[in-house]
Amino acid sequence: MNSSDFLPHIAYDSVIFGFSGEKLKILIMKYHNTGFYALPGGFVLKNENLNDAVQRGLKERTGLDNIYLEQFYTFGDIERFKPEVMQMILEANNIKVKDYEWMTDRFISVAYYALINYDNVVPTPDALSDSCDWYAIDQLPPLMLDHSKIVQKALQTLRDNLERKLVSMNLLPTLFTMKELQKVYEAILGETLRRTTFQRQILSLGILKRHEKQYSGKAHKAPFLYSFDKASPSVL
Amino acid sequence: MNSSDFLPHIAYDSVIFGFSGEKLKILIMKYHNTGFYALPGGFVLKNENLNDAVQRGLKERTGLDNIYLEQFYTFGDIERFKPEVMQMILEANNIKVKDYEWMTDRFISVAYYALINYDNVVPTPDALSDSCDWYAIDQLPPLMLDHSKIVQKALQTLRDNLERKLVSMNLLPTLFTMKELQKVYEAILGETLRRTTFQRQILSLGILKRHEKQYSGKAHKAPFLYSFDKASPSVL
DNA sequence: ACTTATTGTCTCAATTTGTAACAATAATAA
DNA sequence: TTATTATTGTTACAAATTGAGACAATAAGT
Numbered sequence: 001m002n003s004s005d006f007l008p009h010i011a012y013d014s015v016i017f018g019f020s021g022e023k024l025k026i027l028i029m030k031y032h033n034t035g036f037y038a039l040p041g042g043f044v045l046k047n048e049n050l051n052d053a054v055q056r057g058l059k060e061r062t063g064l065d066n067i068y069l070e071q072f073y074t075f076g077d078i079e080r081f082k083p084e085v086m087q088m089i090l091e092a093n094n095i096k097v098k099d100y101e102w103m104t105d106r107f108i109s110v111a112y113y114a115l116i117n118y119d120n121v122v123p124t125p126d127a128l129s130d131s132c133d134w135y136a137i138d139q140l141p142p143l144m145l146d147h148s149k150i151v152q153k154a155l156q157t158l159r160d161n162l163e164r165k166l167v168s169m170n171l172l173p174t175l176f177t178m179k180e181l182q183k184v185y186e187a188i189l190g191e192t193l194r195r196t197t198f199q200r201q202i203l204s205l206g207i208l209k210r211h212e213k214q215y216s217g218k219a220h221k222a223p224f225l226y227s228f229d230k231a232s233p234s235v236l
Numbered sequence: 237m238n239s240s241d242f243l244p245h246i247a248y249d250s251v252i253f254g255f256s257g258e259k260l261k262i263l264i265m266k267y268h269n270t271g272f273y274a275l276p277g278g279f280v281l282k283n284e285n286l287n288d289a290v291q292r293g294l295k296e297r298t299g300l301d302n303i304y305l306e307q308f309y310t311f312g313d314i315e316r317f318k319p320e321v322m323q324m325i326l327e328a329n330n331i332k333v334k335d336y337e338w339m340t341d342r343f344i345s346v347a348y349y350a351l352i353n354y355d356n357v358v359p360t361p362d363a364l365s366d367s368c369d370w371y372a373i374d375q376l377p378p379l380m381l382d383h384s385k386i387v388q389k390a391l392q393t394l395r396d397n398l399e400r401k402l403v404s405m406n407l408l409p410t411l412f413t414m415k416e417l418q419k420v421y422e423a424i425l426g427e428t429l430r431r432t433t434f435q436r437q438i439l440s441l442g443i444l445k446r447h448e449k450q451y452s453g454k455a456h457k458a459p460f461l462y463s464f465d466k467a468s469p470s471v472l
Numbered sequence: 473a474c475t476t477a478t479t480g481t482c483t484c485a486a487t488t489t490g491t492a493a494c495a496a497t498a499a500t501a502a
Numbered sequence: 503t504t505a506t507t508a509t510t511g512t513t514a515c516a517a518a519t520t521g522a523g524a525c526a527a528t529a530a531g532t
Contacts, residue, residue, distance in 0.1 A: 078283060
């Protein structure tokens with residue numbers, strides 16, 4: 001894969017959501033020697049579909065195939081164009097800026113959010129970065145360029161889509177309790193929900209399949225386990 | 237404005253909605269001598285915000301400033317890349333393909349929909365096209381490339397946003413009757429609505445201001461005129 | 473004055489949601 | 503064994519919203 005195999009001026013950034021410890025988290029990269037924190041992103045090959053490029057990048061960061069992906073906005077302001085930032089990153093990696101001039105040019109970035117099962121993932125940094133780690137969305141480090149804005153817009157879109165799409169299905173393991181499902185909704189919406197109303201509404205959708213009980217060893221009634229019912233017409 | 241002033245590989249397409257004769261319509265261009273029908277679109281200047289480029293294009297097509305615009309998807313499949321199509325358009329206009337090679341390269345297109353008041357507009361073709369005309373969304377001619385797919389996605393997004401955003405405000409004149417407002421909703425949703433329920437729900441939002449009656453000369457009770465109340469907190 | 477088409481409003485039933493109560497558990501402690 | 507505790511599934515009832523229809527109030531035309 002050669003530098004000139006990429007489409008110039010076009011990049012993508014991904015907001016990769018996972019759910020753990022009652023919190024919504026996203027993956028953040030830290031670049032070598034610069035202290036820059038950024039969203040995982042990348043470029044599009046000249047003979048590659050945009051969506052495939054993003055899947056390819058996510059596979060590299062997470063090891064997962066067929067990730068649930070949703071494109072939500074394309075950021076194209078000129079204020080994004082800060083050549084000195086990319087220059088510092090290249091220099092911090094001992095890369096000759098001359099050879100990668102296309103990288104310091106203006107970029108338009110297509111932003112996606114992904115939903116993945118936190119437990120299945122081993123976050124993996126790329127060649128330019130020290131780390132790729134989970135951060136709770138309310139405890140993010142300062143992000144470079146307009147990446148904070150991108151995260152905010154991703155979160156807003158996720159909230160808006162919560163009712164219409166089966167978002168939570170991608171954030172939970174196959175089997176889960178009603179309480180866990182509620183916690184996901186609460187983490188996304190940023191507010192607490194009433195237990196009985198939530199349970200009634202979710203069950204009335206007819207998309208859940210009930211399984212055996214889960215005994216936690218705690219001194220109280222054991223909850224049922226549920227899964228999303230693939231046989232249900234509304235589950236794609 | 238020189239050819240090399242544009243960002244290569246990046247284009248935009250716009251689905252410009254208007255409402256007339258109880259139907260939702262969009263603007264379609266017809267290219268010279270080729271029989272190609274297409275959405276109004278254009279390119280982004282190297283020192284121009286993406287969103288500003290779209291506003292600039294819409295101003296040329298409609299004569300209007302400050303158009304209500306919503307970005308809804310970026311189309312980036314390689315199957316979009318059909319160099320022979322752009323080549324035919326250039327040749328049909330006696331433009332040397334050599335001088336405009338960047339135009340026949342692969343493009344990623346950021347798609348927007350716009351909402352405008354039908355009556356305020358004089359659709360204007362550009363240098364490459366014969367016409368720029370209104371077509372009802374259920375009577376579109378065959379569109380080039382993936383433009384039909386773009387229209388479908390625009391319509392779907394418009395429907396999804398109908399409750400959350402004050403869409404109809406941009407499609408109607410300042411003063412309108414309850415029946416006209418209902419027709420806009422019906423045209424967008426593609427289904428008929430119950431008169432009494434619609435009226436009750438819309439009024440309960442508290443965003444309409446009631447004005448004098450409108451006497452049509454017809455033999456029946458005259459309806460009130462309404463406007464969107466700028467003083468209402470939910471109207472931006 | 474009578475007719476017609478349409479509009480604004482009201483009524484009542486049907487449905488959905490908010491809120492609280494209650495019984496059923498799974499373990500622990502007495 | 504028998505309370506005790508925390509949590510869960512379900513029900514009951516009030517409050518709010520929606521569906522469906524009825525009805526009175528027009529602006530003309532006849």
